[in-house]
Structures are given as structure tokens and as C-alpha cells.
Amino acid sequence: MERGDSERIEITISSRFENIELVQVIAEHLCENAGVDEDGSHWIGMAVREAVANAIKHGNKLDAGKKVFAVFELAGLELEITISDEGKGFDPEKVSDPLNPQNLMKTSGRGIFYMKTFMDQVHYSFHPNGGTSLVMTKNLSKGSGIASTKA
Amino acid sequence: MKASTRTVDNVEIISLQGKITIGAGDTQLREVITNAVNSGKTNVLLDLSGVTTIDSSGIGELVGSYTTVTNRGGKLKLLHLPAKLNELLHVTQLITVFEVYEDEREAIASF
Numbered sequence: 001m002e003r004g005d006s007e008r009i010e011i012t013i014s015s016r017f018e019n020i021e022l023v024q025v026i027a028e029h030l031c032e033n034a035g036v037d038e039d040g041s042h043w044i045g046m047a048v049r050e051a052v053a054n055a056i057k058h059g060n061k062l063d064a065g066k067k068v069f070a071v072f073e074l075a076g077l078e079l080e081i082t083i084s085d086e087g088k089g090f091d092p093e094k095v096s097d098p099l100n101p102q103n104l105m106k107t108s109g110r111g112i113f114y115m116k117t118f119m120d121q122v123h124y125s126f127h128p129n130g131g132t133s134l135v136m137t138k139n140l141s142k143g144s145g146i147a148s149t150k151a
Numbered sequence: 152m153k154a155s156t157r158t159v160d161n162v163e164i165i166s167l168q169g170k171i172t173i174g175a176g177d178t179q180l181r182e183v184i185t186n187a188v189n190s191g192k193t194n195v196l197l198d199l200s201g202v203t204t205i206d207s208s209g210i211g212e213l214v215g216s217y218t219t220v221t222n223r224g225g226k227l228k229l230l231h232l233p234a235k236l237n238e239l240l241h242v243t244q245l246i247t248v249f250e251v252y253e254d255e256r257e258a259i260a261s262f
Contacts, residue, residue, distance in 0.1 A: 020174075050207055
């Protein structure tokens with residue numbers, strides 16, 4: 001694939017943790033094929049891993065009968081990744097800041113932080129009939145290593 | 152995830168290999184640490200050189216391990232931190248919590 005090409009990939013998985021890596025690997029390969037270096041592809045893959053894990057655990061509540069839908073859209077150097085679940089949603093405002101000293105020693109609550117660190121934009125939408133979609137975007141021309149992120 | 156343990160100068164060195172990710176290694180790490188402290192081994196050095204992948208759940212388990220050992224009056228320190236794990240600890244400021252060593256003898260002597 002040449003840099004600047006368009007690509008759209010969709011995959012649907014059941015809500016099992018062992019499926020997370022399938023989606024992560026697709027993200028990493030898509031990025032590598034688009035010319036992103038190994039580290040940059042890894043961090044984008046990790047953001048996807050965190051998003052899918054949240055969809056399985058917090059969205060679909062580990063119900064293997066419920067699906068997680070992943071869509072990767074690459075238009076030029078703009079990558080948009082949408083991860084959707086069939087859960088009841090949540091209030092993003094209630095997600096605590098893991099950098100707050102009071103939260104530093106908590107054993108959970110860093111997934112969304114890592115997504116925001118590795119991607120340019122992260123936002124949620126909640127569907128009236130149930131289900132949550134997380135949309136993450138990344139401009140691949142900016143350099144995708146962690147040093148270039150807004151941590 | 153695989154874990155192997157050995158004791159040097161009253162320090163329990165636990166070498167972890169493979170993935171510490173949600174559903175694959177995170178609960179195993181918890182068990183390894185719980186077993187160590189329950190058998191009275193509270194000076195714990197985690198050798199992470201063999202860790203290939205870690206996610207936020209794995210990071211959370213490292214934090215939980217630190218708390219478990221500390222609450223029992225012990226110390227948990229890290230050895231041979233892979234570069235990407237190092238980055239993950241930095242961005243979450245957890246690097247300020249853990250003592251990290253590159254040299255095993257120096258790490259053992261620090262307990």
C-alpha cells in the first residue's frame with residue numbers, strides 16, 4: 001500500500017479477551033503498511049487494544065453473545081478507528097484522572113488515558129437504542145511515537 | 152505469562168515472561184505475588200526483561216503487586232524494564248512510584 005492510499009477494514013468479534021489481539025494486529029499492520037514505523041504502529045495498536053478491552057469488559061460486560069465492531073478507515077494519512085459495543089454506555093465525565101495523586105495507586109482506570117495519549121482525538125457517542133461507539137483519530141504524518149503525543 | 156522464581160540474599164527474584172494483559176497474565180501475576188508474600192518472601196524483585204506485551208490491566212497489576220508487598224511490610228522493585236513498559240510507566244507518572252534497576256546485583260544490594 002502506498003502512503004496516501006485509502007483503505008477500509010471492518011471486523012466483528014465476540015466479547016472474548018482472546019479476540020483483542022486480532023483487532024490490535026489489524027491496526028498495527030494497517031499502520032505499518034501506511035508507512036508508520038514500528039513504535040508508532042505499536043502505540044496505535046495499544047490504543048485499539050484498550051478500546052476493545054473496554055468494549056468487552058465495561059460495554060458488553062463479558063457477555064460473549066454480544067459483539068464488538070471495529071472499523072478502520074484510512075484516507076490519505078488520516079486514520080479513523082471506530083470501536084462499538086452493544087452495552088448500555090457510561091458517563092465519560094465520571095472517569096477519574098489517573099494522574100491525580102489520589103488515583104495514582106489505583107489498579108484500574110488508565111485505559112482511556114492511554115488511548116488519549118497515543119491518539120490525536122478520542123470521543124464517544126451513545127446510541128439511543130443501546131451501544132457505545134468510540135472514535136479515535138490519528139494523523140499518521142505527525143509521527144506516531146509516544147514522544148510526539150500529548151502525554 | 153510464565154513466572155520463575157529464585158532467592159538470592161533474602162530477595163525473591165521473580166522473572167516474568169510473555170504477556171501481562173487483560174485475561175492473559177494479569178491474574179497470574181497477582182497469584183505469583185500473593186504466593187510469595189504468603190510464604191514470607193516480602194523482598195521482591197520483578198525481572199521484567201521477558202515481558203513482551205503489557206496493557207493497562209497489566210500496569211494495574213504491577214501497581215497492585217506493589218501495594219500488596221508494601222502492605223506486608225516488604226519492598227517490591229523492578230529490574231530490566233523493557234523500553235515500552237518504561238514509557239507506559241512514565242506517561243502515567245508511575246515511574247515515580249517504582250524503584251527501577253538495570254543491574255541485578257545493585258538491585259539486590261538495595262533491599
